[in-house]
Amino acid sequence: MVVIYILLAILILGVLIFVHELGHFLFAKRFRVPVETFALGFGPSLVSFKRKETTYRLNIFPLGGYAKIGGMDLGEEGLAHGYYQQSWWRRFLIIAGGVLFNLIFAWLLVLIITFFVQVPLNPNVIGSLEPQYPAAEAGIRVGDQVVSINGLPVQSYDEMRQILEEQGQGGKSMVMGLLRDGQSQQVTVVPTYATDAKRWIIGVTPRSETIGFWQAFPQSFVRFWDLIVLVFTSLGMLFSGQASISDLAGPVGIINYTAQVAQTNILSFLTFVAFLSVNLGVLNFLPIPAFDGARLLFLMIEGITRRRVNRRVEETIHTIGFILVLGLFLYITWNDIRRLF
Numbered sequence: 001m002v003v004i005y006i007l008l009a010i011l012i013l014g015v016l017i018f019v020h021e022l023g024h025f026l027f028a029k030r031f032r033v034p035v036e037t038f039a040l041g042f043g044p045s046l047v048s049f050k051r052k053e054t055t056y057r058l059n060i061f062p063l064g065g066y067a068k069i070g071g072m073d074l075g076e077e078g079l080a081h082g083y084y085q086q087s088w089w090r091r092f093l094i095i096a097g098g099v100l101f102n103l104i105f106a107w108l109l110v111l112i113i114t115f116f117v118q119v120p121l122n123p124n125v126i127g128s129l130e131p132q133y134p135a136a137e138a139g140i141r142v143g144d145q146v147v148s149i150n151g152l153p154v155q156s157y158d159e160m161r162q163i164l165e166e167q168g169q170g171g172k173s174m175v176m177g178l179l180r181d182g183q184s185q186q187v188t189v190v191p192t193y194a195t196d197a198k199r200w201i202i203g204v205t206p207r208s209e210t211i212g213f214w215q216a217f218p219q220s221f222v223r224f225w226d227l228i229v230l231v232f233t234s235l236g237m238l239f240s241g242q243a244s245i246s247d248l249a250g251p252v253g254i255i256n257y258t259a260q261v262a263q264t265n266i267l268s269f270l271t272f273v274a275f276l277s278v279n280l281g282v283l284n285f286l287p288i289p290a291f292d293g294a295r296l297l298f299l300m301i302e303g304i305t306r307r308r309v310n311r312r313v314e315e316t317i318h319t320i321g322f323i324l325v326l327g328l329f330l331y332i333t334w335n336d337i338r339r340l341f
Contacts, residue, residue, distance in 0.1 A: 023101030133203025289321020
C-alpha cells in the first residue's frame with residue numbers, strides 16, 4: 001500500500017511540473033512561437049511523437065520537464081517567429097506562464113476544497129456529540145447553543161475551543177451556559193485530554209454544512225492568499241536564519257511527505273498539493289539565475305532601459321546559477337535520504 005502512495009506522490013509532482021511547463025508551452029503556441037520539444041521528465045524517452053514542429057516526450061525520470069522554445073538559445077535569436085522576434089510583453093508572458101499556471105492550478109484546487117469543506121452554520125451551536133465523552137455525559141444535547149463558559153461569553157466555535165483549553169487545563173471542571181429551546185441551562189463539564197490532538201476536549205463539533213459555489217468562490221481567494229502568505233513566511237524564516245538549508249526538502253523529501261499526507265484524507269491531500277503548486281510557482285518567480293524569475297528580471301531591465309541585456313552575459317549567469325542550484329539540489333536530496341534512513 002505504501003508503494004501505491006509513493007507512486008501517487010511521484011505522479012502528483014509530475015503533474016505540477018507538467019502544469020508549469022504547460023504554461024510556457026501554451027503562451028508560446030498562442031503567439032505562434034515554435035516549440036521544438038515539450039517533455040515531461042528527463043533522461044531517455046519512454047514515449048515520443050511529433051506533431052507539426054513539436055516533439056512530445058515522456059521521459060524515464062518523471063521529476064522534471066521542459067518546453068524547448070525556438071529562438072531562445074544562443075545563435076538562434078534570428079529564428080523566424082522565434083522567441084526573440086517577439087515583442088517584450090509576449091516574451092514576458094511566455095516566461096511568466098509557468099508561474100501563472102501553477103498559481104491558477106493551486107487556486108482551482110483551493111476552490112474545490114472550499115466547496116466541499118463543511119463550515120459552521122451557527123458556530124456556537126452543537127452539531128454532534130461523541131458518545132462517552134464529557135459533553136454527552138454532562139447532558140449537553142445536539143442543538144444546544146453555548147453562550148458562556150465559566151461566565152466568559154462565547155460567540156464562535158473557535159472561541160469556545162480556546163476558552164475550553166484555557167479554563168479546562170488539567171481537567172478542571174467548568175460551568176457551561178447553554179440556550180436550549182429558548183431556555184437558559186447550565187451544566188458542569190470536566191474535559192478529558194486527547195493524546196492525538198494534544199489538547200483538552202469535551203467531545204463536541206459545531207453544526208456545519210457545505211457551502212454553495214457562489215459562497216465558496218470569494219472564500220477560495222482568501223484561502224489561496226493564506227497559502228501564498230505561508231510560502232513567503234517560510235522563505236522569510238529561511239532568510240532570517242529561523243530555518244536553515246538543512247530544513248529544506250527536495251524531491252525525495254517531498255515525495256515522502258506527500259505519500260504520508262495521501263494516507264490521511266482527500267481534502268488534506270488536495271490542500272497539500274495546492275501548497276506545493278504555490279511553492280513551485282513562487283520559487284520559480286524568485287530572481288535566481290536559471291529560474292524563471294531571473295529571466296523575468298532581465299526582461300524588466302530591458303523594459304526599463306529599452307536595451308536588451310547582452311545574451312552571452314545573461315546565459316553565462318544562468319549557467320553559473322544552474323550549477324549552483326544543482327549543487328544545492330544534490331545537497332538537499334542527500335539530506336532527504338539521510339532523514340529517511
